[in-house]
Ligand SMILES: Cc1cc2nc3c(=O)[nH]c(=O)nc-3n(C[C@H](O)[C@H](O)[C@H](O)COP(=O)(O)OP(=O)(O)OC[C@H]3O[C@@H](n4cnc5c(N)ncnc54)[C@H](O)[C@@H]3O)c2cc1C
Ligand SMILES: Cc1cc2nc3c(=O)[nH]c(=O)nc-3n(C[C@H](O)[C@H](O)[C@H](O)COP(=O)(O)OP(=O)(O)OC[C@H]3O[C@@H](n4cnc5c(N)ncnc54)[C@H](O)[C@@H]3O)c2cc1C
Ligand SMILES: [Zn+2]
């Protein structure tokens with residue numbers, strides 16, 4: 001069996017949380033299978049979520065009009081991004097699979113993880129110059145969104161208060177697809193804080209079962225580029 | 231004419247940006263109409279996006295297992311939230327209308343603004359204890375999402391690469407509706423960096439025209455609570 005590199009990008013304030021358990025289980029299981037696992041524990045790292053001038057070493061190209069996406073692209077090309085961004089990009093470059101583990105917050109990534117996406121997946125590194133989707137430098141890598149919710153599954157249907165989960169998944173997953181990642185089916189744990197102990201145990205077992213075959217899983221089908229208008 | 235309180239929550243790294251112009255125009259027009267306008271300039275404030283223990287003054291209720299949403303709710307009830315969160319909540323409390331002005335980032339709010347939502351709209355303040363949508367303490371206030379994109383409008387259709395804009399709007403707007411806000415139609419500026427000067431001028435004029443009648447605008451229809459399964 002081939003040895004793979006897995007990056008776990010993890011965001012929870014509390015190691016004992018359900019998210020913490022999901023992360024620990026994945027790290028243990030994948031290591032036991034002989035893979036390399038790297039963890040970016042964003043709260044532990046106090047990861048910077050804001051896109052600012054500090055992300056660029058030295059002077060921005062245009063010091064009178066700071067265009068973040070443009071300057072980040074130039075800094076990437078010249079190896080002038082801040083060290084924290086470079087460290088994460090190195091981990092992404094090495095990874096065959098990235099697992100994002102997080103509690104859903106206002107229907108999306110928590111801010112600290114959103115900041116990881118905003119800062120790490122910059123122009124030149126993840127897309128740009130006509131390179132996106134299968135042409136992205138990151139193409140071939142896989143992504144799995146593994147997250148928990150506060151609300152039960154019934155809220156996330158097309159007649160439920162928070163709408164069909166697929167609608168929330170679209171912006172989260174499609175932008176990763178845009179950056180070339182192949183998307184594995186998400187691992188969604190509904191309302192772990194509001195269910196019984198035995199339900200939680202069942203969720204944990206299902207995750208452990210999935211982890212056994214994770215490395216061999218095929219991505220979900222996203223519409224290929226040639227099928228789009230633009 | 232009644233004097234209203236407007237809160238502008240603004241996120242852009244550069245004052246000269248198109249977003250900066252959209253913000254300035256709104257502030258000027260609404261002040262000229264005699265309204266009070268408060269601006270939260272998130273980058274200027276270096277607003278903290280991360281949800282951490284620092285958001286709670288004194289000791290968390292459970293110091294061995296930090297549950298952020300629970301602790302934030304308790305801290306809100308006991309007036310123990312950090313001063314930066316309290317200051318924003320005071321502005322929200324006073325506001326009749328909140329305008330969010332931002333460049334879209336990976337199909338959603340930039341991280342710094344996502345952090346504003348994650349931290350300010352806490353349990354007890356914006357929802358909770360069975361109180362949400364029309365029963366939220368914030369009900370009656372209006373929200374307008376005003377944002378720019380990098381990609382042109384054709385990308386944001388149901389056959390376009392980034393999908394129908396309504397799908398991206400759903401998680402952004404519906405969670406604000408959940409917190410009781412009435413939602414005004416969004417102001418979307420497509421690709422201001424990639425169009426001609428005259429197109430930008432037309433966009434600016436359209437915004438100025440809209441701003442004249444903004445305070446009297448009716449919200450878009452969201453399905454009322456009694457129509458939902460849950
Ligand atoms: C700003 C903000 C916005 C939010 N927005 C949304 C939203 O839009 N939609 C939504 O649905 N929710 C929302 N939430 C709620 C949030 O998603 C949930 O609080 C979170 O997903 C719960 O996961 P957790 O890891 O924190 O659970 P925890 O509360 O840490 O854990 C739940 C239970 O699991 C137990 N547990 C831990 N490990 C194990 C194990 N190995 N085996 C068995 N049991 C275990 C714990 O003891 C605990 O009793 C929001 C929360 C915040 C802070
Ligand atoms: C992390 C990240 C993720 C992103 N993800 C996405 C995404 O998912 N989808 C997407 O579509 N885009 C995305 N983008 C691109 C981003 O949304 C655009 O760069 C942004 O919306 C452009 O707005 P701006 O205010 O920065 O424009 P600017 O570049 O500041 O302005 C554009 C032009 O307007 C001119 N201008 C300014 N004021 C005026 C005025 N008053 N009158 C006339 N002209 C004026 C300026 O001189 C400039 O030439 C992303 C960017 C980043 C950094
Ligand atoms: Zn579904």
Ligand SMILES: [Zn+2]
Nearest residue numbers: 387394395396
């Ligand atoms: Zn549409």
